[in-house]
Amino acid sequence: xxxxxxxxHEIVPVDLLxxxxxxxxxxxxxxxxxxxxxxxxxxxxxxxxxxxxxxxSTPAVTFNQNVTMNFNVFQAAAQAGLRRVVWASSxxxxxxxxxxxxxxxxxxEDHYPVPTTTYALSKVASETVAAHIAEWSGIxxxxxxxxxxxxxxxxxxxxxxxxxxxLRKWNLWGYIDERDVALSCxxxxxADLTGSxxxxxxxxxxxxxxxxxxxxxxxxPGVPVTGDIPGNATLLSIARARNILGFTPEHSWRDHV
Numbered sequence: 001x002x003x004x005x006x007x008x009h010e011i012v013p014v015d016l017l018x019x020x021x022x023x024x025x026x027x028x029x030x031x032x033x034x035x036x037x038x039x040x041x042x043x044x045x046x047x048x049x050x051x052x053x054x055x056x057s058t059p060a061v062t063f064n065q066n067v068t069m070n071f072n073v074f075q076a077a078a079q080a081g082l083r084r085v086v087w088a089s090s091x092x093x094x095x096x097x098x099x100x101x102x103x104x105x106x107x108x109e110d111h112y113p114v115p116t117t118t119y120a121l122s123k124v125a126s127e128t129v130a131a132h133i134a135e136w137s138g139i140x141x142x143x144x145x146x147x148x149x150x151x152x153x154x155x156x157x158x159x160x161x162x163x164x165x166x167l168r169k170w171n172l173w174g175y176i177d178e179r180d181v182a183l184s185c186x187x188x189x190x191a192d193l194t195g196s197x198x199x200x201x202x203x204x205x206x207x208x209x210x211x212x213x214x215x216x217x218x219x220x221p222g223v224p225v226t227g228d229i230p231g232n233a234t235l236l237s238i239a240r241a242r243n244i245l246g247f248t249p250e251h252s253w254r255d256h257v
Contacts, residue, residue, distance in 0.1 A: 003182045004046075009189070014038045016049070030065055035072035036079060044084040046185045047073045051119070054092070059118035066122035071129055078137035085134075086188040089127055089143035089198060091236060092120035097170035104224045105216055107172065108237040109145075109198055127198060134196035141195075142188040142245075147174040147202035147236055149181055155253035158207045165208060169219050172235040173206035177251035187245040197244070202236040204249045 004011055013024035027034040029049050039045060050066045051057055057065075070087065077085045094107050095114035102111060115121040127143050134141040148171055161167040184201045206212055212229040229235065241247040 003179075004186055004189075007186060009186075012038070012042060014049075029069040029072055032072045032076065035069075036076040039073070039076045039080045039082065042080070042082065044082055044189055045073060045077055045086070046189065047085065047087040049073075050088060050122070054117040054119040063118040063122045063125075066119070067125050067129070070122075070126040074126075074130055074133045074141070078133050078139060081137075082139060084189055085130070085139060085141045086185055087126075087130070087141070087143055089145045090120060090123045091145050091147045091171055091174065091200065091202070092117065093123050093127070093145060094200075094236075096120070098172065098220075101220050101223050102172075104226045105172075105220060106225075106227055106229060106233075106235045106237040107200075109200060109240050112145075112198070127196070131196040140193050141197070142191070142193070143196070143198040144181075144184055144188060144201045145198060146181060146184075147171060147176040147200070149178055150175050150253075151178045152251075152253075152256045155256045158253055158257060159209075161207070162209050165210065165215055165219065168207055173208045173212075173215060174202045174234060174236045175207050175253070176202050177249065177253075179251050180247075180249045183250065184241065184245065184247050187247050191245045193244060199241040199245060199247070200236050200238055201241060201247065202234050202238055202249075203252060204234055204238065205232040205252055205254065206234060207253065208232065 014027050015024040016028055018024035018026055027038045029035045051062045093113050094111045095102055113124045115124045130141040212233050
């Protein structure tokens with residue numbers, strides 16, 4: 001929120017359970033009326049409210065709540081005539097945890113959709129809903145497929161997996177710094193685009209101390225490599241986000257460990 005305010009945006013936070021540390025309007029976005037109420041009179045929305053990962057609830061609850069929240073926000077935004085909808089999709093839509101190897105590496109937006117959980121399926125279904133409501137309303141919708149969101153305090157754990165890279169193979173050793181998540185949200189609000197578009201948002205490097213090409217050769221032999229992967233470069237391509245949103249990650253775990 002601080003980054004948005006620094007760039008001239010006025011923020012109205014909304015949460016189901018606001019706290020003294022993070023005061024906000026209280027609203028349950030699974031209720032359409034409450035979603036419509038909190039979006040009335042605003043210019044745009046950054047919608048991050050969902051059950052955030054597989055395994056945190058039952059498959060049915062995860063799917064039903066996420067799709068319901070997303071539809072309610074999308075439809076309420078269209079009803080209110082907002083200028084822009086930015087929302088959190090997920091890297092899981094691309095095939096995580098890659099028990100079946102990816103079709104090619106680095107992965108990009110064209111690898112979508114390969115949901116393997118009801119959480120990922122909730123995001124795939126929501127991207128479809130977003131595409132249609134964007135078409136009906138003429139409002140640009142931006143889905144940000146975030147990688148594993150981490151902060152500086154968590155990077156100290158990375159060396160513990162270097163001896164066994166299989167521990168982070170599940171998302172191609174990817175991550176994204178929380179500060180770059182905030183940057184991507186601001187850029188998605190401000191970018192000149194139309195329709196419903198989706199972008200991978202990941203760090204420029206992996207969480208590993210080994211070259212990315214070596215990791216591919218060991219864990220995904222036979223998978224075609226369709227682009228350069230120099231040094232520790234990410235295997236979750238951010239080229240599209242860079243080209244269209246102007247997104248260049250500013251933070252790496254290497255600055256902290």
